[in-house]
Amino acid sequence: MINDKHSQKIVDYIQNWSRKHSIWVLAYGTGCGAIEIPPTMTSRYDAERLGVRGAATPRQADVLLITGYLTVKTLKRVIRVYEQMQDPKYVIGFGSCTINGGMYYDSYNTINVLDKYLPVDVYINGCMPRPEAVLSGFAQLQKRIAEGRADGAAQYKENLEWYRANQKRIIPNWVMPEYNW
Amino acid sequence: MVGTPVLFVAIPLLAAFLIPLLGMIWKELVRIVPGLVLIYLMVLSVNLLNHVLVNGPIVEVIAGWAPPFGINLVFSAFSGFLVTLMVFLGLIVWIYSYRFKRNVGFEPAKKYFLLLMMLVTGAVGIVLTGDIFNMFVFIEITGISGYALTAFYTGRDSAEASFKYLMLGSIASTLLLLAIMILYSQLGTLNMAEIATKIHTVKPAYKVISLILFITALGIEAEIFPLNGWAPDAYAEAPGPVGAAFAGIVVKASVYAIIRYIYTIFDISGAYDFLIIIGMVTLIIAEFAAIRQEKLKRMLAYSSIGQMGLVLVAFGFGTKEGVFAALFLMLNHAIIKSLLFLSGSYLVYNSKDKTIAEVNGMHKFLPITSFLFALGAFAIVGLPPFAGFWSKLSVLTAAADSHMLFVMSLILMVSVVELVYYLRVVNRIYFFKKEESVEAKKPTFNALIAMLVLGALILVIGFYPDVITGVIHKASADLMDKTKYINDVLSIKQ
Amino acid sequence: MEEVLYNILGAVVTFIVAFVVGMTYGGLTRKITARVQNRKGPPFYQNFIDAFKLASKKTAIHHGVMHLMGPAFLMVSSVMTLLVVPVLSGNNWFPNLNFHGDLIFLLYIMTFGPLGMALGAGQTGNPNSAIGVTRGLSQMVGFEIPWVMALVALMIQYKTTSITGLMDAQAQTGTWLMFSSPFAFIAAVMAMFGMFRYSPFDIVGAPTELASGPVSENGGKFLFVMMSSGSVFTFAKLTLYIDLFMGGASNLVILLIKTFALYMIPVLYGITSPRYRTEQAVRWFWGWPTFFGLLAIIQAVILK
C-alpha cells in the first residue's frame, strides 16, 4: 500500500500537514535575539495557536532557531545540536546577523553568513525582528513545509562535504563525533 | 593394685631432692627425670582412678597409725579425679618447658624443675590428705615453690610480684594455722573425718569463726575477690608454663580445700550461699577488670580468677548437678586456660612489655600457636562445639534447677564481657598489622606437642563429652556422699 | 478461544477510546491553560497532530536495550491499568481483566511503568534524566501515602479490596463514596495532583532546568509512545477515580462528563500555582493530604 504512488502522495500530504501544524522549536539562545522569543510565545502573540511550541532538547525538536549572531565558539555547539536533531528538521535564521553578520560584519569572531555552515530554511531579517516578524517567519516555514519545499536537511546531507569544508575552515580543530542521523 | 596413694607424695618429693644430685651426673637428667616421674605418676593415677571407680576409695595410712590418730591419704573418685588432672597438667607443663628453658642456663633449669616437682607434690598432697594440719604443710610447700617460681625471672617486677604473693601467702598461713588451732582446741583432733563426725558439738561461734578463717586463708590461694591481689601480678610475671601450672594446679588444689571444708568437714548450710556470693563477686569483678587490661597474661590471669569464681558459684549450688558442673568446669578450665597460657606466652615471647597490642598479626608467623590460642579463646567463652560449652551448659542447668535465675542471668551477662575481650585479642592476632618491633618466636617441638595435646582434648571433649562425664559424675557423687567418706576413713583398721 | 478473542477485541477498543479521550483531554488542557493565560491557544486536536508528527518523525539512534524498552514498559503499565480498571459498569461493552485483579495489584501495576521508564531514561546517560527520575520517584513516595490511606479507608469500610466490590457497594447504597467518605476523596484528589504531575508538582520534567528530565533523550517514536501512554494512563486513572468515588459510569457520555469534571481539579489548580521544589512537594503531601487520609481511616474505623 505504501509503495503505491498515489497513496504515498496522500501519506506525504498528511505527514506534511501534521508537521506544519506541530512545530517544536529548540530555542537555542545564541544571541540577543533570544529576548524576542518569550513575547512570541506568551499571551501577546501566542505562537502556540500555530502549533509552535518549545522543545527542551534537540532530540524532540523540529526547528532550530538561531537567534542572532553566532561566534566561532557557538557555531560549533550549534552544528552539534543540529546534527543531534532527528529528521525532519528545519533551521530558521533569525536576525540580520545570521544573514550577513549584521552589525558584527567585521568582527573577528562572528560568522557572517549562516547558510554556509547550516542549511537555512527561512531567514527572518531585522535587528531585532519583532515578534510579528517571527510569526511571519514561522508562517513562511509552515508554507514551505506544506509545499514540501523545506528540504534544508536533505540538502545538508547531499552537500555534506561542502558544508563540512566550510565548517572545518573556521573550526580547524574538528573533534566532533560523526553523526549519521 | 599397682601402687598406693603415698607414692604421689613420696616420688616427686624424692625426685625434687635428687634433681641437684642427678644434675651433677649428667646435666640433661635435670630435665628428663621430672618427666619420667610425672609419666609414672600419670600412669599410676589413671590406674588407681580406674580401680577406685570400680572398687571404691583407697585410704592409705601413713606410719601405721590408724585414723583418727595417724595421717591418712584418701584416693577417692573425687580426689583421684583431681590428682589425675593435676598430674596430667604437670606433665603437660613439663613437656612444654622441656626445651622452653633450654637457652636458660643449667642452674636456673635445675631450680625450675625442682620447684615444679615441689609444686606438684604440694598440690597433690593437698588433695590427697585426710588431715588438716598435713594439708597446711602441703599448702606451705605449694606456696613456697609458687613464690620461688614467680620470681624465676630475676627481675625487679618478678621480685615485686613474688613479694606480694609471699606477703599474702604468709597472711594466709597465719590465718590457716589460727583456724586449725581453733578446731583442734575444740575437738582435739586433726583428722578430717573425725572432725566431720564431731563438728556438731562445737559451739556455733567457734565453728563459724574457724570457717571464716579457713575460707579467708584458702581464698587467698584460690583467688577469691578481694583476697586475690597477688594473682594478676604473679601470673603476669611468672613464666608462661608456671602461669598454666598456677591456673591448673595450685588454684585447683586450694578450691579443693575450700570445698572439702565446706562440704565434708563443716555442717554450716549458709556457707553454700556464701560461696555463691563471693563466687559471683569474684566473677564479675575479675571479668570487668580483665576487659581493660593491657598485658596479655594479666588479662588471662583475671579471666582465670573469674573462672574460679564461677567454679565456686557452681559448688555453691550444693546440688549434685552443681558439683558436677563445677568439676567439669574445673577440668575444662584447667585444660583451656593452660592452653591459653602456653600459647599466649609464645605470642608475646619476644615483646618487651607483653602487651596485647604486641600480638598483632602474629598468625602469619605462628600459625599453629595462633590457631590454638583462638581455639582456646573460643572454648573458654563457651562456644559450641568446644569443651567450654558443655561445662557452661551444666553450670546453667544446675543454676536453673536450683531456681537461681538472677545468678544465671548475671553469669550470662558476664560471659558477654568475657567474649568481648577474648575476641579482641583473637582479632588482633589474625587481622591486625604486625608491629615491626616484635619478632615472632617459633615454638619448640615439645611445646607444640604440649599445646596440640591440649587442643585435641578441647575438641574431643567438645564433640564427645561422654569420654569424661562418667568419671565426673562418679566424682561428684563421691563428694556429695559425706557419710561414706567418713565411714571409709574411720573404718580403716591397721 | 472465542472468549479470548472477544476479550482482545474489547481491549483494543478500550485502548482506542482511552487514547482518543486522553489525547483530547490533553488538548483541552492546553486550550484551557491558554484561555486562562488570555491566549487563543492551540486547537483542541493539537495533541493528535503532535502525536502523529512524532510518529512520523525519524528515530535514528538509541542508547541501548533498556532505552528501547523504557517506553514499552510505560505502555504496558498504562494498558494494564486500563484493562484492570472497569471502564463502564453494568454492560458488556468493554470486557476487561477487571475481575482478575484488585486495588493493591493496581497500585503496583501503576508504579511499574514509571520505574521501567526510569530504567530507559537511565541508560541514555543523560544526567538530567536521572535527576528527573530521582525527583519523580521522591514525589511518588510523597503522594502514595495519602493515596494509599484513602484506598485503605475505602477497603476497610466496605470490607473488600476489589474495585468491582467498591462499585457494588456504591450501587447498593446509592450514594457515591465521595459523599459517604469525603475525607478519603479529599486525600485521593490531593494525591492526584502529584499523580498527574501538573504544576505545582511538575519539577520532574522541568523543561528549562532539566531539559524535560526523564524524556530528554527521547524523540520521535519514543516520545510518541510515551505521549500516547500518558494519555491512556490519564484516562485510566480518571476512570479509576470515577469508579471508586463517583459511582462509576453506565455509559460513555456520563463517563466523559464525570472524568472531565474530575480532571479539571488538578488542571485548574495547576494553572494557578507556581512550582514546588521536590522536598517541598513531598512535605506538602505528608501534610494536609495525609491528615485527611488519617481522618478517612478514622471515619472508616468508626463506621465499619
Added chain:
Amino acid sequence: METFSIIFAIFLGGAVLTYFAGKLSSVVQDILFLATVLVPTYLFFSGVSIGSSMPFSLEGISLLWGVNHFGWLFSLIVLGLGSLAAVYSVGYMKGKERRGYFYLNFVLSVMSMLGIVISQDLISFFIFWEIMTWSSYLMVIYSGNDVQRIGIKYFVFSAIGAYAMLMAIVIVHSVTHTFFIEDMIQAYGQMSLQLQIWIPILFLLAFAVKAAMMPLHVWAPGAYSNAPMAYTSLFSGALSKMGVYGMVIILVTMVNRLPQGILFREVLAWLGGITAAMGTLWAIKQDDAKKLLAYSSVAQLGYIIVGVSIGTELAMMAGLFLAVMHALFKGTLFMVVGAIEKQTGTTNFTEVTGLIRKMPWTFFAALMGIIALAGIPPLGGFIGKWMLYESLITSDHYLLVILIFFSSTAAFLYCYKFLFGFFLGQEEKEWAHVKEAPATMVVPMVLMGIFMVVLGTFPGIVLNPINNGLMDLGYVDSYKHLWETSIIFNSWGDHVILQPILYSIMGIFIFFLIFVLWKGYKGTRYVTTKDISSSGEVPKEDENLTFSVGFMQPFMRAVAPVMRRQMDKYYTGFANGLEGLFDFVRRIYTGNAQTYAVYVVVFIVIVLLFKDVLF
C-alpha cells in the same frame, strides 16, 4: 536414619579436607568444596523423607534430629541458596587469599543452618545456632576491615541473643527435665504465667537479633557489607532466615496460645514495621552498594517480621513467602555486587557506572532481583507483598499497612539507585576494560533470576510447602484448595488471578516492543552515552558526566528530621559508659601490696561482722 550422620560427616570432614587441600592445589580445593556442599544437598533431598528422625544421646542428654514440613521448607532455602552460592563462591574466590578459611566457614555455616532446621531438641538447636554465629562471625571479619568494631558488635549482639536463648532453654529444662522441643511446647501450657511470658521473650530476643529487628539491628549493616559477597548472599539470604524460622515456631506454638500474646504480636509487628521503614530510609542514603543492600536486608526482614508476627494464616504465609523470595532476590543481588566487585574492584555507586553493556547477564540478574525486591508484578516479590498488605488490611492493622506501604514505595528509590548506579548512566572510559563475570558466577545468579519469574506466575510451588509447614505447626488449613493454582486470595475473598494478567502483560509488552520499537530498533543505531543533549557541548572522552553523588538528595532533605536519631549512637554511648565502669573496676587492683593486705583484713572484718547474716 543413617543419612543424617552421613550428611554431617561429609560436611565436617569435607570442611577440614577443603581447608587443607589448599596446600595441594586450588582446583582440588574447589572441587572438594563443591562436593562438600553439593553431595549432602543431593543426599538430603533424595535420601531424607519428611517425617524421618534420628534420636541419639550425648552427655546423658537425649537428642533428636528430624525433618518436618516446616523445617524442610527452610532446608530448601538453606541448601538451595547454599549450593548456588557455593558454585558462585568458586568463581568469586578465584585468586583471593584465605580461600581455605572462606570455604571452611562457608561449609560450617551451611552445615549449622541445616542442623538448626533439623534439630528437634533445644541443645542441638543451640549448638548449631552458636556454630552458625561464630562461623558467620569469622566471615564477617574475613576482610579484616574494622574488625574490632563491626565484628565484635555482631558477635556481642549475637551472644546476647544466644545467651538469652540458652537461659530460656535451661529454664525450660528445669521445668520439663527434657530438651525436646516437642515436650517444651506441650509443657508450655502448664507453666506459670511468669514463665509463659518470659520464655517467649528470651527466645524472641535471640531470633530478633539474627533477623536484625529494630532495635537490635545495628550489627547488620556493618556485618553484611564486610563479609565477602559470596557469603553475604547466604548470610542475608539464608542465615537471617534462621531468626525467622525460630520466630515462627515460638510465635505459633507459644505466643499464639497465650492470652496476652496479642500484645506481643502487636509490639513485634510494629517493631518490624519501623525496622522496614528506617532500614529503607537508611538504604536510600548509602553510596556503597554493600551498605545499601545491607540496610535493605534489614528492611526486608522487617516485612517478614511483620508478616509472621501478625499471625493470621495469610500473614504467616506472606511472611514465609517473602522469606523465600528474600533469600532468592537478596542472594542474587549480593552476588551481583560480588561480581561487580570482582570485575571492577569497587562497589561504590559514585565510582562505577554504565556496566550494562559490559555485564549484560549480571544486569539481567540484577534487574530480576530488583524487580522482585520492589515487589512489582510479574515477579514473585509481588505475591509476597500483596499477601502481606491484604493480610494487614483484613486483620485491622491500618496504620501499619500505611507504614509498610511507605517503606515499600520508598524502596523504589534505592532500587533505582542500585540499578542506575552500577549499570545505567554514563559509560566511562575508566571501566571500558570490564568484562562479564565468569560463568560460575553468572549461572547461579541467572538461575535464581529465572526462578523468581517462575514464582511470580506459579507461586503455588512455594505456597504449598509453606501451607504444609504451617499445618505442621498447628494451623488449620483453610486455604489449601486455593494454593494449587496461580491465584492469590485474601480472607475477604478478593483475589488476583495471576495467569491471564501476567500473560497480558507479556503480550502487551512484546507487542509494543516488537511492532512499535523493533522497527525503530532496526532502523536505529547505537550511540554512546556521550552523545546526549548536553547544551551543545561536546563531552571529551575523559569528561565525567555521571550523576551519582547526592543521588537522592531532595528526598533525603524531605525526611531529614527522621534520620537524625540513630540507634547506633545510643549503643555506642552505652558501651562507652560500660568501658568507664570497667576501667574503674580495674583500678581496684592497685598493684600495691599494702592495699591487698588491707583488702584481706577488710574482708575478714566484714565477714565476721555479718557472720550471723551470712551463716
Added chain:
Amino acid sequence: MKELKENIIQRIKASFADAKERNDFSDNRVDFHVKKETIPSILFYLKEEMGFIHLSHISCVDWLEEGEFELVFIVWSPVDKVKVFVRTRVDRENPVMDNIDMIWRQANTYEREFREMFGIQFTGLVAPDEFILEDWQGPPPFRRDFDTAEYAEKTFWNRPGREDAQDVRETISGRDGEEIPDFAKKYSR
C-alpha cells in the same frame, strides 16, 4: 583623605625605590608606575602590609607607537577606601610578564585573557590552553595592528549580494506580493 594618600605614597616609595608617582588625582586614587620586575612584590606588599586586599581589575593598553604594552593593576582597600593603580610597561616584541595569580586567584582569568587577546606570556601560569577563542589561528586580536575587518573578510567571506545596507524590499515584494509604502521607498537606495 589627603594625608591618607600622602601616607600611602610615602610608604610605597619608602619600600620600592623604582615606584614613580604619576599624577596627583583629586579623588581617592593613587597612581604609580613601576618596573615590571617589581610588580609581584609591590602587589604582595600592598595586599599583605597595607590592606589593599581587593584586586579590582587588571587592564592592558597597547601603546603601538611606543612599542610597549601597559598593564594596569587596580587594587582597593575597603578600610581606607583608596584605589591604587600600579602600572608597568612590557616590551611589545617580547611580552613576558610575571604571573601573580598566587596573590589573587582571580588574576588567573585576566591573565588568560591577555595571553589570548594580546599574546602576553605569563611565566608559570597554569591554565587550560583556550579561554574565549577556541581554535584561534590568527594573531592576537586585541593588538592594535590587527585588522579585524580584513581578517573577517578573509575568514568569514561574505557572499555577493549579502553586503550590508542592501535593499531587500524589492526582493520581498517580488516574492510575497507585498507592497512597499511610499514613505519607505525614499529610504531605499
